[in-house]
Amino acid sequence: MSSWLKVFGAVGMAALLSACVSQTVKTTSVPTIENASQQVAEDLLLDVAIAIFDPGIDDYDGEDQQIYPEVRKAEARYMPNLLSEAMQNSGAWGAVRVVPSESQITDLLVTGKILHSDGEQLKLKILAQDSRGYVWLDREYSDNASRYAYEVTTRTKHDPFQAVYNTIANDLLQRQEELRELDRKNIRLVTELVFARSFSEEAFEGYLAENRKGKLLVMRLPATDDPMLERVRVIRERDHLFVDTMQEYYGTFNGEMIGPYQEWRKLSYEEVVALQELKAESTRRLIAGGVAVLAGIAAAGSSENTSRAAGNVAIMGGGYLIKSGLEHRNEAQIHVEALEELGLSLEAEITPQVIELEDRSVMLSGSVADQYDQWRELLAEIYRAEIGSLEVITDSESTDEKL
Amino acid sequence: MGEFPQGEAPGQDGSEMDPGGAGEPGMEEVAGTSGDGSESGGTDATGEGEGEPGFEVGVDTGTGLPGLLDEPTFEEILGAMEDAMGEAEGAPGSPGSQAGTGGFPGDGTEPGTGPAGQEGTESGAGGTSQGSGGPLTPAEQVAILDAQLEQGTDVFDAIILEEQAAQREAARNRTPPPTPAPEEGSSSGGTGGYGGGMIEDGIADAGGYSTGGGMGGASAGGGEIPQNTAKYPPPADIPTGNDDDVVARQLREAAMREPDPAIREKLWDEYRKYKGISP
Numbered sequence: 077m078s079s080w081l082k083v084f085g086a087v088g089m090a091a092l093l094s095a096c097v098s099q100t101v102k103t104t105s106v107p108t109i110e111n112a113s114q115q116v117a118e119d120l121l122l123d124v125a126i127a128i129f130d131p132g133i134d135d136y137d138g139e140d141q142q143i144y145p146e147v148r149k150a151e152a153r154y155m156p157n158l159l160s161e162a163m164q165n166s167g168a169w170g171a172v173r174v175v176p177s178e179s180q181i182t183d184l185l186v187t188g189k190i191l192h193s194d195g196e197q198l199k200l201k202i203l204a205q206d207s208r209g210y211v212w213l214d215r216e217y218s219d220n221a222s223r224y225a226y227e228v229t230t231r232t233k234h235d236p237f238q239a240v241y242n243t244i245a246n247d248l249l250q251r252q253e254e255l256r257e258l259d260r261k262n263i264r265l266v267t268e269l270v271f272a273r274s275f276s277e278e279a280f281e282g283y284l285a286e287n288r289k290g291k292l293l294v295m296r297l298p299a300t301d302d303p304m305l306e307r308v309r310v311i312r313e314r315d316h317l318f319v320d321t322m323q324e325y326y327g328t329f330n331g332e333m334i335g336p337y338q339e340w341r342k343l344s345y346e347e348v349v350a351l352q353e354l355k356a357e358s359t360r361r362l363i364a365g366g367v368a369v370l371a372g373i374a375a376a377g378s379s380e381n382t383s384r385a386a387g388n389v390a391i392m393g394g395g396y397l398i399k400s401g402l403e404h405r406n407e408a409q410i411h412v413e414a415l416e417e418l419g420l421s422l423e424a425e426i427t428p429q430v431i432e433l434e435d436r437s438v439m440l441s442g443s444v445a446d447q448y449d450q451w452r453e454l455l456a457e458i459y460r461a462e463i464g465s466l467e468v469i470t471d472s473e474s475t476d477e478k479l
Numbered sequence: 480m481g482e483f484p485q486g487e488a489p490g491q492d493g494s495e496m497d498p499g500g501a502g503e504p505g506m507e508e509v510a511g512t513s514g515d516g517s518e519s520g521g522t523d524a525t526g527e528g529e530g531e532p533g534f535e536v537g538v539d540t541g542t543g544l545p546g547l548l549d550e551p552t553f554e555e556i557l558g559a560m561e562d563a564m565g566e567a568e569g570a571p572g573s574p575g576s577q578a579g580t581g582g583f584p585g586d587g588t589e590p591g592t593g594p595a596g597q598e599g600t601e602s603g604a605g606g607t608s609q610g611s612g613g614p615l616t617p618a619e620q621v622a623i624l625d626a627q628l629e630q631g632t633d634v635f636d637a638i639i640l641e642e643q644a645a646q647r648e649a650a651r652n653r654t655p656p657p658t659p660a661p662e663e664g665s666s667s668g669g670t671g672g673y674g675g676g677m678i679e680d681g682i683a684d685a686g687g688y689s690t691g692g693g694m695g696g697a698s699a700g701g702g703e704i705p706q707n708t709a710k711y712p713p714p715a716d717i718p719t720g721n722d723d724d725v726v727a728r729q730l731r732e733a734a735m736r737e738p739d740p741a742i743r744e745k746l747w748d749e750y751r752k753y754k755g756i757s758p
Contacts, residue, residue, distance in 0.1 A: 206547070212547065251547060254547050259547060259548055307628060310628075314635050317636075317725075321642055324728075327721045327728075331719075331721035440638075440642055447635050447638070454627055454631065457624050461617045461620040461621045462617065
């Protein structure tokens, strides 16, 4: 009697296992973007540059990874724009701009890497560092999209992963709130001097020094009317103009990308959720089937007729569950293929835009870099000429003293 | 080389020293700040940093993140200064000799309030100017190089304007995407740009050094940002600014920051006119 009960219990447990269902995120709540707690003078607002993200395809080997390199590259240019908008909406920053590379000299540089991205989940690694070298953030952020995130009414309001961008923006704001006016001044000043040094290392040598931790300290200040600094400021305005022009590129690109990309994410979400459910269901059935078969085999060797009968039933039921689990696994493969097809389709659609953006960006950056090189040479010549004139004065003064 | 205003070094004022920062506040490794794994909003934020270097001990803000306060010790400043001076001393005519020095950052003085060491340099050199057939004086050389630099800015502006024109042209030729419903409260506007006065009517003033409206910051004027910068959502007929060029973006941002409804409406009219949107 007791073995019959055991078989019955095992079969019951198997049935329970196979009846479990997976859950999807249903909430669409997005953390609100916080505003600065106090007003800050305009000249102390920190400028932010968000470099286009690392698409995270270094380890991509093309197999069994639902990563589509061109889609990732597109996302790496699309996502910084969303973060930029979130930060701008806090009203706590100066200019928040997306920049083509991490070499941009700015008050606060934000870089990111896409660790995972599909319609269902987004995982980013974010690093933010100010011009002095202080790290503000070095974290991973992840979020799962809500099942309602792709409904038309919801997605016109915000991105399905808006929570990620708002959280990053809030975290950065929180870090900024720790700064005193003195620190803000220092950051602004260091940025200017680093920029100046990048154009005329000789002229601005000695203004900054690194401490043992690699943080930049201002050692002394240039005069307000330092002509070399004036020249560098003129160049910096051009640099800002270049960055602003790049925003047009990214804006245009985002405008072109958003339609097909949202559609892809919507379909991808459905496929990913269905795939996960099928995989989970398949696993549950296989486990339950295995348990039932084992229990049935054990019961089949019993001396009691009822136990033997129950064992046979359990074996048959377990066999059915295993068969069903395998069918679910095959069915899941259909969703994998559907995802593959969706990804390839989006790739085909946005690759020309990615290439065009890349070409334009490289061309403009190249022209700008050439111009910067020329300016560097000119500034070096100006510096030498000015130093020459100082030497003339020094020489004449020493001659006068001798006389 | 300018005098090092020792009494003005940041962090020298005892009142600014962090109470918890024994030893070298501001430059200590973070103790016990291992990031945090706390969730914020609906998002998992997985802390990673095992103590980001360069932050003070004792400035834990309750978030588990290290402080950002810039308070080097006097010894560190001296050490760094010695390094910097050591490098500079070898070079003839160290840069400090021409730059003049202001106060030290953090002393409350604005940059460059000190004597301007450069003054008189060019005029002195100019005094030795020779006839037009002779070798150029340093001041003349500098003037020529400055002119070349200015020409370079003209070229640069031309490149940028050409790009902007190409962008506008491409935008006009492009089929406009279906206009999504206007966003509520989460507009894509921003707080200021890089110098609001850089471009007037799409044409940069390339004539000299007087261009530009300053670096960064909200350009609403007045020296302080409004309480709610960029908090006036665009009217219903204004599309998202994804394809805005620099001029359109500046118009949009100005309109979204403008508290006066009449002026704001005029700015939006300008924006509509510029973008070719019929009201």
